[in-house]
Amino acid sequence: MNRTDTPVTVIGLGLMGRALAGAFLGAGHPTTVWNRTISKADQLVAEGARPAPTVGDALKASSLTVVCVTDYRAVHELLGASDVELDGTTLINLTSGDSTQARQTARWAEQRGAHYIDGAIMAIPSTIGTAEAVILNSGPRADFEAHESTLAALGTVTHLGADHGLASLYDVAGLAMMWSVLNAWLQGTALLRTAGVDAATYAPFARRIAAGVAEWLPGYAKQIDSGSFPAEVSALETDARAMAHLIEESEAVGVNAELPRLIKAMADRSIAAGHGGEQYPVLIEEFGKPRAD
Incomplete structure (x- = not known):
C-alpha cells in the first residue's frame, strides 16, 4: 500500500490528538478516531474520519494506531482492558x-503481541x-x-535508535535547552531594563549571542565524548x-542573582576538584552528578 492507502487509528482527541488525526486525514489516510468524550471527534468526522465506539474497535480498524492521551497510566488503562486485542498491531x-x-x-x-514505538x-x-x-x-x-511514510504526514519524523526511552530523553533534553536559553535571556533583559533598555531592543543582540554559542557545541561535544578538556578558548577559572x-x-542593580549563583557554585566545585585550567565543558562532570544533600 502507498502512504495514502494506509489506514490509521488515533486514540485521544485533545488539541494535539485532533491535530494528528487531521494531518492523517489531510494526507488522504482512512482515519479512525476514539476519545472518551466522543463530541471531540465531531469536526474530524465531518472531515471524513470514522468514529469507533470502543478502543477495541478503534484498534481493529487499522494496523497502525497512534496514541496521544494524558499520561502513561491512561495508556495502560485504555489498552489493557479485557476487550482490547493488541496482538499484531503497531x-x-x-x-x-x-x-x-x-x-x-x-x-x-510487546508481551501482548504489539509492535511498539515510543515517541x-x-x-x-x-x-x-x-x-x-518534529516527531x-x-x-x-x-x-x-x-510506517515511516505514513508518519511523515505528521511532519519531520526522526528515528533515534532502538532504545524505547530515547524519545523521552531527547524531549526533556530539548526542554532543558529551551528553558536555559529563555532564562539566560530573561536574566539579561532584567539587567538592561534597569538602564531603560527594553526587551525588544535587547532581543536581536541576545539572538546573535545565542547563535554564536550554538556554533561552539560540536567542538565542545568532541571534548565531552573524548573526556579531554583543553582550554582552547577560555579556562573554567576565567569563566x-x-x-x-x-x-x-545583578545584585548592584537589584536584579535576582539566583541563576548565576547556581551555575557559579557548580563551577566552584569543579575548580576545587582540580579542573580550573580546563575548558567549560568539563562541567559535564557536575551536571552528571545527583545533587549532594
Whole structure:
C-alpha cells in the first residue's frame, strides 16, 4: 500500500490528538478516531474520519494506531482492558512521559503481541502536518521504517535508535535547552531594563549571542565524548571570574542573582576538584552528578 492507502487509528482527541488525526486525514489516510468524550471527534468526522465506539474497535480498524492521551497510566488503562486485542498491531505512543515509563510500556505492549514505538512531539498543534513539526521516534528500526511514510504526514519524523526511552530523553533534553536559553535571556533583559533598555531592543543582540554559542557545541561535544578538556578558548577559572562579575552586577542593580549563583557554585566545585585550567565543558562532570544533600 502507498502512504495514502494506509489506514490509521488515533486514540485521544485533545488539541494535539485532533491535530494528528487531521494531518492523517489531510494526507488522504482512512482515519479512525476514539476519545472518551466522543463530541471531540465531531469536526474530524465531518472531515471524513470514522468514529469507533470502543478502543477495541478503534484498534481493529487499522494496523497502525497512534496514541496521544494524558499520561502513561491512561495508556495502560485504555489498552489493557479485557476487550482490547493488541496482538499484531503497531502502536506509536506519542503520550508525554519519562524514559522509564517508555521502556516499561514497550515491554508491556510487546508481551501482548504489539509492535511498539515510543515517541515525542516537539511541536505545537498548529504546526502538525508541516515540516516544522518534529516527531521523535524510538524503538525497533524495522517497525519504524514499516510506517515511516505514513508518519511523515505528521511532519519531520526522526528515528533515534532502538532504545524505547530515547524519545523521552531527547524531549526533556530539548526542554532543558529551551528553558536555559529563555532564562539566560530573561536574566539579561532584567539587567538592561534597569538602564531603560527594553526587551525588544535587547532581543536581536541576545539572538546573535545565542547563535554564536550554538556554533561552539560540536567542538565542545568532541571534548565531552573524548573526556579531554583543553582550554582552547577560555579556562573554567576565567569563566568563574566572569560569573562573579555577573552576580555582582545583578545584585548592584537589584536584579535576582539566583541563576548565576547556581551555575557559579557548580563551577566552584569543579575548580576545587582540580579542573580550573580546563575548558567549560568539563562541567559535564557536575551536571552528571545527583545533587549532594
